[in-house]
Amino acid sequence: MKISQGVEWGLHCATLLALAPPDRVVRRDRLAAHYGLPEAYLAKHLQAMARAGVLHAVPGPRGGYRLGREAARITVLDVVEAVEGSTPPFLCQEIRQRGTGALPPDQCRRPCAIHATMTAADQAWRASLRTVTIADLVARLPAGVRERNEKIVS
Amino acid sequence: MKISQGVEWGLHCATLLALAPPDRVVRRDRLAAHYGLPEAYLAKHLQAMARAGVLHAVPGPRGGYRLGREAARITVLDVVEAVEGSTPPFLCQEIRQRGTGALPPDQCRRPCAIHATMTAADQAWRASLRTVTIADLVARLPAGVRERNEKIVS
Ligand code: FES
Numbered sequence: 001m002k003i004s005q006g007v008e009w010g011l012h013c014a015t016l017l018a019l020a021p022p023d024r025v026v027r028r029d030r031l032a033a034h035y036g037l038p039e040a041y042l043a044k045h046l047q048a049m050a051r052a053g054v055l056h057a058v059p060g061p062r063g064g065y066r067l068g069r070e071a072a073r074i075t076v077l078d079v080v081e082a083v084e085g086s087t088p089p090f091l092c093q094e095i096r097q098r099g100t101g102a103l104p105p106d107q108c109r110r111p112c113a114i115h116a117t118m119t120a121a122d123q124a125w126r127a128s129l130r131t132v133t134i135a136d137l138v139a140r141l142p143a144g145v146r147e148r149n150e151k152i153v154s
Numbered sequence: 155m156k157i158s159q160g161v162e163w164g165l166h167c168a169t170l171l172a173l174a175p176p177d178r179v180v181r182r183d184r185l186a187a188h189y190g191l192p193e194a195y196l197a198k199h200l201q202a203m204a205r206a207g208v209l210h211a212v213p214g215p216r217g218g219y220r221l222g223r224e225a226a227r228i229t230v231l232d233v234v235e236a237v238e239g240s241t242p243p244f245l246c247q248e249i250r251q252r253g254t255g256a257l258p259p260d261q262c263r264r265p266c267a268i269h270a271t272m273t274a275a276d277q278a279w280r281a282s283l284r285t286v287t288i289a290d291l292v293a294r295l296p297a298g299v300r301e302r303n304e305k306i307v308s
């Protein structure tokens with residue numbers, strides 16, 4: 001089980017974009033340079049975030065990205081799902097219906113207890129990520145970093 | 155993000171082994187046949203579960219597996235960590251210390267707020283999986299399945 005690097009990149013970029021003045025667009029090469037990321041690969045994640053509405057993409061030579069809505073209305077989960085997709089990580093292959101021990105379909109109308117337990121844990125994970133917004137992340141930046149980064153993106 | 159198929163296999167096998175009389179060893183080919191699983195690939199996961207103490211492996215021609223301890227003392231998390239390992243799925247690459255925006259090391263003594271948020275969600279996921287034991291899964295088997303499977307493994 002592994003979460004893509006794009007999650008770290010996307011969340012840091014969103015936190016940086018949250019410091020830009022409203023309507024200020026930050027160029028993609030600038031975001032990549034700020035965190036030392038490969039621009040082409042970062043592009044993929046920024047596009048996914050734009051598709052999900054977390055970012056707003058402005059095309060053209062003076063284009064770039066800004067947040068798609070207020071930082072207080074973007075949760076960490078929104079970014080994680082934009083980058084990773086929202087497919088649950090546990091994929092039940094209905095092994096209870098296979099092999100010599102196969103159960104008949106009428107005993108399998110609902111997910112088995114194992115499947116239900118994995119789903120509940122996934123929901124706990126998502127619920128936890130939903131409690132933190134990009135605005136919360138900005139509020140927890142170390143002393144001085146906020147001011148410095150505000151200057152960088154203004 | 156994806157959880158290995160071995161988790162579904164390992165949890166179902168543990169639930170089946172929980173129905174065997176104490177000290178009864180179930181052969182690996184029988185476990186594989188019961189759920190229609192490829193035996194060589196299942197072997198890998200059963201061995202990992204034995205290494206973690208979740209199962210007890212009995213070698214030799216009449217060998218096989220039984221639970222490593224009472225079903226009520228094996229959590230779903232124990233099986234998941236035996237199969238998947240316990241490495242957190244989010245790997246922070248400290249991008250805050252890279253690129254043109256790099257923070258000095260003395261501002262990076264603690265995980266950043268993004269890293270801490272991902273860690274908290276991982277802990278919520280593990281805590282959820284820790285609330286359910288193999289004994290709980292057995293108690294939630296559909297009517298009749300427990301009795302049928304008890305016969306199969308006795
Ligand atoms: S049949 Fe898939 S988890 Fe039980």
Ligand code: FES
Binds near residue numbers: 008246251266268
């Ligand atoms: S530096 Fe890795 S998550 Fe912030």
